[in-house]
Amino acid sequence: MGVEDGQARIDWARRSMPISAKAAGQLQAEVASHIGIAVPLDPATASMALWLIEAGFKVSVLGVALAHDTAQGAAELLAILSDAGANICDSRDAFVNAGFDIALDDKGEDLPDGLSRAVVLLAHEATAPDIPIIHLGASSLLQECVSKHGQGQSCVSGFLDITNLQIAGSHVLVIGYDAAGQGIAKYASSYGARVIVCEQDPVKAVKATLDGHQVAVLDVALPKATVVFHALENETCLTLPQLELLPSGAFLCSAGHSQHHSLFDQIGFEVPGKIIRDHVTQHELGSGTNVKLVCNGMPIHSQLGKGFPLEIADVQIAAQLHALATLIAPECDLGPGLHPLPNSIEIELAKAMLEQA
Template identity: 30%
Template sequence: MENYITDISLAPRGHDKINWVKMYMPLLRDIEQEFTDTKPFEGINIALSIHLEAKTAYLCKVLAAGGANMGISGSNPLSTQDDVAAALVEDGLFVAAHHGATQQQYMEDLNHILDIEPDIIIDDGGDLVHLLHSERSSLQKRVIGGCEETTTGVLRLKAREKEGTLAFPMIAVNNAYCKYLFDNRYGTGQSVWDGIMRTTNLIVAGKNVVVAGYGWCGKGVANKAKGLGANVIVCEVDPIKAIEAVMDGFRVMTMDEAASIGDIFITVTGCKDVIRGEHFQLMKSGVLLANAGHFDVEINIPDLKAVAVEEKELRHNITGYRTADGRWINLLAQGRLVNLASGDGHPAEIMDMSFALQALSAQYLVGHKGQMDKRVYDVPAEIDQLVAKKKLASLGITIDSLSDEQRAYLESSE
């Protein structure tokens, strides 16, 4: 099939990136060897839409080693790396992805990869699933099932399940222990600050950092900020999470209260309009706005444009908005995922665990074809446990195990 990428000549640099992360992804290397021997995806078409950078590319190569015919796109135009896309094409995989794609081109790319008529979907945010429930619904009959990488995507799936419209089984990879405890917390925590610091070249220590959302991603962002010396404020709508933030040592208040205090604002909620026009009116000059939620709707950009009399690129990936009273409000990465649009995403060692879950969950779907209902499933516990064991082994760590007597004691009602 014809590939849809920006420049095949970029492939050598892309290969270097993929080879670098492969060195630090021992779980996927182990699975690649297993898949090469067993070919669990022989005759299977897999459509994958995840942030297309080096770690995702290696996952694609692992799935292809298992016999899969891959259709690959990105899940966010600003996170796609054209050199990585070119490297995959040079390796013989089908890719439709462009860095900086318009919304129309982005949707065209997703439709191109659906043209392979997928058996398995691997999604990040739910755009592929949405297409398969709308304009590409004719492809549903072939789909065995799929896997979803993110909190936002799982929320969309749960809504479909509740409505009774979900057309095929989906595994919520995001909800696995080995995903959210590590990827969402430590991965997001590190990569968000990497993206912010390399983009702004400003210090974090001593600043007031406002984190909107105290789920696992928000916990990671807040705790990394604390470690960098920031004064952290958390904004939440869930009273239980708010209490947790208080007991973790953070100030908790409404966004209305935080708006005039914060120096750096980071949204990590999965919701829209978290920071709005009334908040922009209260902010200090020079504030930094960043989003780490999947879609670019958490910071209301139309409201921001409405309060501005001037809009200017102040630095690469930073758009400054000057208000009538002379304040500058600075938006990073167009309000898109700051850790990927302004950085390289989560560390390789973290994504090694998440993508091991993806690969093994896809294998599970193929092995249970026709046996699963049209609903959202958790990752099977045995897969979660296997990934944890593989990770410990890769670190050279051994742990205790229960004796038969101990196991019997724990399982007894006496």
């Protein structure tokens, strides 16, 4: 894979995202507007960065958090962005000190001082901003489209692509039943898996039951599970002693949204593990049980340079561009704090999706 392949993937993405292309065409850069981008990199997000550059913005991109060792093609995408004029930051310190005044961030955990405004895909619970931030994670449209269907499909299909296994008849454990967990359960079930859901919130657990899935506590579910999708957004509830309960050879996948948290680090595996297949490492536990960790515990849907299905990426990228346009508009009067994507934009995006259907 080379730069030519990366350019071909970007060209395909741009042609396949008409809603985003329209939103990009309406952007006008302010004088000296500088946008810092720290979101998972794939052809869709690379396309967005290029559209911003073409609209006259200066763009800085955090390359380290985007280009994981398992993200094939990320280096090529970063090279294309660099050639287009983007400032590629090779460390978080370099990114924070890049001098941008508008941020587009994954979780808003490391927003630098001096920002005037930001767009955050999924705000951290502890986020207490003193600047206007549009929080896209609060959008019901994006929860349904991106988290449930986009993340759900790409997590399950990513696992199947990486392992070349089928899951029909297997017990698949989904930990967490927010939108992402719902989507993973839906798509795993569509492949014939027997889905078990572990969810501490009783209302979400009832929803999982009504959706036709078995609900169980971890200690009951783990001994049955041959594939585990960890769909909690922040800290894991899994420990090394709990992994001993899994059948030997079970697969463990992260389906969380954040690029800053690896299951490998959170669970505390003592050694990297033995590579048994591209993007799969085997870890021997104390009892002799082995667990196969996919993508080194990084979010499986954003690894390998694939990202969301382009129809889903289209609405997500368009939402990000509309949010940026809202913040830079002269009439913007948003005060400090988290703000939802304006309802008028959600309706516009929903109508655009219906037109594409």
